[in-house]
Amino acid sequence: MEKLLSDRIKSTPPSFIRSILKTAADPDIISFAGGLPNPVSFPQEELLASMERIVETYGSALFQYSITAGLPELRQYIAERYNRNFGLRLTMDNVLITTGSQQALDLISKVLLNAKDGVIIEKPSYLGAIQAFSQYQPVFYPVELTESGLNIEQFKTALQNNIKFVYAIPDFQNPTGLTYSLENRNCIYEILKDYEIVLIEDDPYGELRFDGVRLPYIGAGRLPGSILLGTFSKTVTPGMRVGFVICADQELLKHISVAKEASDLHTNIFAQYLIWDYLKHNDYEAHIAKIKQLYKEQAQAMMDAMERYFPPTVQYTRPQGGMFLWVTLPEGVSSLSLLPKALDKKVAFVPGDPFYINRKNTNTMRLNYTNADCETIDEGIRRLGDLLKELSVQ
């Protein structure tokens, strides 16, 4: 069998996500390892009402094959929402529905990458993106992510290579929870406008800002070849796998659409009708406001607990939104080798390693605060704190 495998699949790392989800399934473990929205944020009753309404109204269209680009009504809704909220000038022809944002990452790399092409990513970056891109065997150029955004000098240097695209999560980044400053965004824009390079601006968490003010996109609305990714996974339901690609360049979007057609024909059309009907018949903004309040409290509970239980040698980010917080242990401490001990204490996290290209035993870890209540968060951080204190004693 081995000799039949493609070079591509040999260079694709199996993700930590699978083991994370398995860990999260053990009810005894307090898991900060997943990237799961809080299930209380799923509008179940409203979704069931929408199901009944759309079956009544649209009948067999919900269950039949459909077009690759996605439900026109949903694409129109998305275009209008982004025009209204962010001053973009989109039509539904600038929007393509994907089977979650993960598919967008796969399709874009499929369309743009030959083996050995260059890709700029943040350091650290989202492990699912690293996995998706790896399938197409690029050369990664990681650029340090700081408290204010990309390290601009490193970014300029990285751009000297044969780069096809830059992948960035400017709001509440996964894994760090960091947000690019306005100045950093403008600086990146000024640099990129002279290059024919695609900027992929991944924005799964932007709606979930619970502190500070919303900052403008880097590329959307001003860099013509840039791509903006969005999703309903964090605000309505991830299980339905409905994400979207926004792109002003319809030529590029057409190629992404051909790749999508070849990859899964179209995204579940029932799910598209469902999300659209839900949005139309409910107060989406009020729903988002509730999620934000919830996550603000949970993030605060985690930071408070860290203040209380972590030794002062341990640092952590203070996110203004999103789902994650990033912990830096003292130099030389491997979070990976800490994980089994944490699991013994019935608490889980993701070691930093899979968020980097070819790095082992980093002193960082990602913690998720959205999928546990405040008391559980406090207890989990206490357990982790005990472990970290034992460490600093040694």
Place this chain on the structure above:
Amino acid sequence: MEKLLSDRIKSTPPSFIRSILKTAADPDIISFAGGLPNPVSFPQEELLASMERIVETYGSALFQYSITAGLPELRQYIAERYNRNFGLRLTMDNVLITTGSQQALDLISKVLLNAKDGVIIEKPSYLGAIQAFSQYQPVFYPVELTESGLNIEQFKTALQNNIKFVYAIPDFQNPTGLTYSLENRNCIYEILKDYEIVLIEDDPYGELRFDGVRLPYIGAGRLPGSILLGTFSKTVTPGMRVGFVICADQELLKHISVAKEASDLHTNIFAQYLIWDYLKHNDYEAHIAKIKQLYKEQAQAMMDAMERYFPPTVQYTRPQGGMFLWVTLPEGVSSLSLLPKALDKKVAFVPGDPFYINRKNTNTMRLNYTNADCETIDEGIRRLGDLLKELSVQ
């Protein structure tokens, strides 16, 4: 933009499927062009009842992220069904849920193909498969499909190349409607058992046999590295995009799973619960029996109408199941150049060209009989017959 595109996407043909679906949407046109199941075959009421039941029973699990391999209960159901019906010895670990069968075609090529690797396909073959495989830039070795199956001499010759996999649809093939004979199946099995080559046996239509007796699989259950593809698209609903990969070789399946994780994390979990609940609470066999009766009548109506309206110089296959019938025009007649004239007469079909590798103006066409009632079929074939008669007069 052009210079940013991958070689891969440049070699991926945009599919006829999109324009087919657009054509099918014009209510004035009698379309035999799509590959759409008859909407009366969707168990809408039963599916709505299942939706209400699963929301009540499983709540947030329907809307949360889930595991890549797919819902264990559904995989278990599939394993048991194939064990019972076809004497296989599967566990749920041999089953991976995909976002429709189209995704399976993408994932398998992703896992197996380097550029320039050889792929054996039928001549003609399913255009969606040609599109999916093309993304990975293989060399295609088409083997003539005859009334009894693959041309064995051509098959043996093709195997002399650097082949990674063979792709076959042995039952009611798309586009021809042809079925491999028992002898042909055994012959292919005997040849393949000495090669380390993956056989992909695509079986979307096998459940829809309305004439003759079911024949055994070529690879499933006896060629260890073979892959069997199945789907609920033709028997329950295509809109939900739930297909599956069956593979005895768990090592190979693990690689396909990594590729899936990198491509869309997992298939819509609500849809998986829905299909599973539907299967559990309804008489699936009785439902399939109804679809078969419907399609038998529609296929018969199409063949009867062809007998009546087509000139004797035009030949066509007589399918024992599935959704398609294949028409061969007199030598030298291009079905592609016939299409605009057919659309003028408000009838549509798919010209044979996209089912071949690099062939233009073939004298073949694919007709679908599942998505129109018998009267409409008769009228459509009459219009097409008029056109074909004008042709033979010239």
